[in-house]
Amino acid sequence: MPVISAPGTWTSPVSAAAAAAAGRGAQWLAAVGDALWWAEARPAESGRVALVRALPGGGTEDVLPAPWNVRNRVHEYGGRPWLAAGSVVVFTHWTDQRVYALAEGEVSPLTPEPATPQGVRYGDLRPGLDGEVWAVRERSTGPRRTDIARELVAIRLDGGGQRVLVEGHRFFTAPQLSPDGAHAAWLAWDHPAMPWDGTELFVAPVAGDGTFGAARVLAGGPEVAVCQLEWESPDQLLVLADPDGWWNLHRVGLDGATAHLAPVRQELGGPLWKLGWSWFTPLGGGGQFAVLAAGGLAVLDEHAGSVTPVDTKLTVWSSSGLVAVPGGVAGIAAGPQRESAVVQVDPATGKTVELTPQPDELAAMAAYLPEVQERVFTAADGSEIPAYVFPPANPEFAAPEGELPPWLVHVHGGPTGASAGALNLDISYFTSRGIGVVAVNYGGSTGYGRAFRERLREQWGVVDVQDCVTVAEALVAEGLADPARLAVRGGSAGGFTSAASITMTRTYAAATVHCPILDLTGWTAEGGETHDFESQYLVGLIGRYPETAPRYRERSPITHAGELARPVLFLQGAEDEICPPEQADRFVARLAGRGIPHAYLRFEGEQHGLRKAESIIAALEGELSFYGQVFGFVPPGVPVLELAR
Numbered sequence: 001m002p003v004i005s006a007p008g009t010w011t012s013p014v015s016a017a018a019a020a021a022a023g024r025g026a027q028w029l030a031a032v033g034d035a036l037w038w039a040e041a042r043p044a045e046s047g048r049v050a051l052v053r054a055l056p057g058g059g060t061e062d063v064l065p066a067p068w069n070v071r072n073r074v075h076e077y078g079g080r081p082w083l084a085a086g087s088v089v090v091f092t093h094w095t096d097q098r099v100y101a102l103a104e105g106e107v108s109p110l111t112p113e114p115a116t117p118q119g120v121r122y123g124d125l126r127p128g129l130d131g132e133v134w135a136v137r138e139r140s141t142g143p144r145r146t147d148i149a150r151e152l153v154a155i156r157l158d159g160g161g162q163r164v165l166v167e168g169h170r171f172f173t174a175p176q177l178s179p180d181g182a183h184a185a186w187l188a189w190d191h192p193a194m195p196w197d198g199t200e201l202f203v204a205p206v207a208g209d210g211t212f213g214a215a216r217v218l219a220g221g222p223e224v225a226v227c228q229l230e231w232e233s234p235d236q237l238l239v240l241a242d243p244d245g246w247w248n249l250h251r252v253g254l255d256g257a258t259a260h261l262a263p264v265r266q267e268l269g270g271p272l273w274k275l276g277w278s279w280f281t282p283l284g285g286g287g288q289f290a291v292l293a294a295g296g297l298a299v300l301d302e303h304a305g306s307v308t309p310v311d312t313k314l315t316v317w318s319s320s321g322l323v324a325v326p327g328g329v330a331g332i333a334a335g336p337q338r339e340s341a342v343v344q345v346d347p348a349t350g351k352t353v354e355l356t357p358q359p360d361e362l363a364a365m366a367a368y369l370p371e372v373q374e375r376v377f378t379a380a381d382g383s384e385i386p387a388y389v390f391p392p393a394n395p396e397f398a399a400p401e402g403e404l405p406p407w408l409v410h411v412h413g414g415p416t417g418a419s420a421g422a423l424n425l426d427i428s429y430f431t432s433r434g435i436g437v438v439a440v441n442y443g444g445s446t447g448y449g450r451a452f453r454e455r456l457r458e459q460w461g462v463v464d465v466q467d468c469v470t471v472a473e474a475l476v477a478e479g480l481a482d483p484a485r486l487a488v489r490g491g492s493a494g495g496f497t498s499a500a501s502i503t504m505t506r507t508y509a510a511a512t513v514h515c516p517i518l519d520l521t522g523w524t525a526e527g528g529e530t531h532d533f534e535s536q537y538l539v540g541l542i543g544r545y546p547e548t549a550p551r552y553r554e555r556s557p558i559t560h561a562g563e564l565a566r567p568v569l570f571l572q573g574a575e576d577e578i579c580p581p582e583q584a585d586r587f588v589a590r591l592a593g594r595g596i597p598h599a600y601l602r603f604e605g606e607q608h609g610l611r612k613a614e615s616i617i618a619a620l621e622g623e624l625s626f627y628g629q630v631f632g633f634v635p636p637g638v639p640v641l642e643l644a645r
Contacts, residue, residue, distance in 0.1 A: 007434025029321025047611025079123030
């Protein structure tokens with residue numbers, strides 16, 4: 001019989017340490033000869049990203065020893081950080097942002113040490129002409145975060161320097177060389193557009209000396225976003241673009257001819273937050289392609305004009321590596337009961353082989369994992385609000401009769417992003433202790449077409465806040481959630497929505513705000529409190545500045561700090577260049593002496609999001625202690641978070 005105990009006091013094998021270990025995730029998967037290689041985040045090694053390869057007999061081995069950290073800061077979110085060029089492995093190193101080569105067991109730099117630390121950064125490494133790697137180069141040109149210049153460059157593999165291939169736009173993806181070496185293609189866009197608003201596909205001839213000729217636009221535009229390109233033949237490209245409002249696969253010829261391979265009202269692409277992300281790969285000819293669709297892996301057949309799901313238990317696939325391999329496709333995928341893993345799948349049968357094993361302790365946690373429910377709620381204007389509901393789950397405990405559990409409304413970042421229904425031990429940490437979680441894909445989220453994204457156009461701080469409130473109140477109306485014990489939590493853009501919700505609505509009793517935007521005026525190019533990539537993001541989300549300056553002030557949570565009447569927990573990376581700690585510092589200072597319970601955990605050595613195991617553990621345990629003090633329960637085995645007033 002289950003023990004009767006108040007939600008929040010339940011014990012669980014889903015520990016904060018287990019959630020931190022789950023951050024050991026694969027990324028940037030690629031084939032090197034007959035083997036699969038990938039980068040691997042390691043929270044236990046202070047967040048270092050290692051480069052590993054699969055061994056023929058099973059298991060993996062490191063390609064690079066510590067302290068090499070295969071990561072870069074291009075756009076601050078980073079881009080493709082490694083490439084095998086023949087027998088040479090080329091990679092970017094986090095500490096100094098330089099490009100290095102591993103050849104015959106020796107590592108040597110290919111780019112010079114910048115005049116200022118991390119002042120020149122490289123990302124989206126691609127094969128170039130013989131003896132070269134092509135990349136996006138990003139240079140700091142002044143004291144402001146937005147003093148940035150970018151070019152496409154060729155880097156010599158013999159350490160003989162680099163040359164500029166293309167300049168003249170604010171943002172680029174690295175050029176890709178056609179199979180015959182005669183042309184190069186890349187994407188570019190400029191402020192104030194974000195890459196999901198509109199990008200242009202450029203192509204240029206490549207001369208014998210490696211210089212590019214005159215470039216011309218083949219696809220895309222101000223209202224069409226191309227998010228991935230691949231050469232199919234010397235005179236044809238495959239691109240994911242959304243001219244009809246959905247990211248679908250198209251063929252584009254050098255002569256300008258285009259073909260829509262399978263028109264479907266599904267998103268087969270996504271927002272290009274990191275340079276080098278991919279959502280499709282050809283399956284050995286015959287007009288079939290592996291694509292990432294709603295619900296996971298699918299096969300697009302251009303002759304049938306169809307997109308058919310592949311029957312696996314893996315519902316969420318990473319966009320940082322989809323690779324055609326003999327007998328199928330390899331990728332990085334997770335499911336409702338499966339942590340993210342490197343897998344190979346036969347698209348015809350769905351047979352799946354995991355190349356990275358599930359953690360041993362996951363089997364012991366199985367009964368404590370929530371049964372995720374995919375739901376659709378209805379907004380006041382009739383719009384649909386997709387959400388994933390994660391109910392409390394613990395076979396050893398039950399709540400006292402008549403006691404409803406607390407619920408957390410989880411707000412994803414972006415805001416041009418989305419929550420998914422895959423296993424997330426950060427969420428299971430709470431649900432296995434009796435606290436429900438609902439992850440809301442509010443208006444503006446990706447995965448539902450351009451029109452759904454456009455619901456947030458100039459409405460950030462309104463539509464997102466109200467959609468989350470609608471879902472929270474629906475759970476209360478259904479008798480699932482305690483109306484007096486609702487909290488909102490989120491990071492980055494989700495931190496903004498959480499802070500806006502706790503300051504400007506009365507739905508929630510508490511909020512956890514992680515690496516947030518709190519002062520919209522500061523988070524502009526003029527305000528200088530964010531990086532270049534997103535410095536004009538708010539033109540679309542709020543309006544042009546300074547023309548709509550009153551709107552910026554009114555929707556900023558910091559404007560309403562004096563009205564805050566509910567407890568709040570702030571989590572912040574001290575080295576965050578995307579949402580710098582100055583804004584959280586100012587907000588917290590305004591709470592001093594006002595009697596509002598609050599805490600501020602500032603993590604040294606962390607950037608945008610937490611990567612170190614000790615930081616992740618401290619944040620989760622601090623958050624649980626915070627809810628316990630607000631909602632009236634004492635979580636066992638968790639240090640008490642000190643709240644200021």
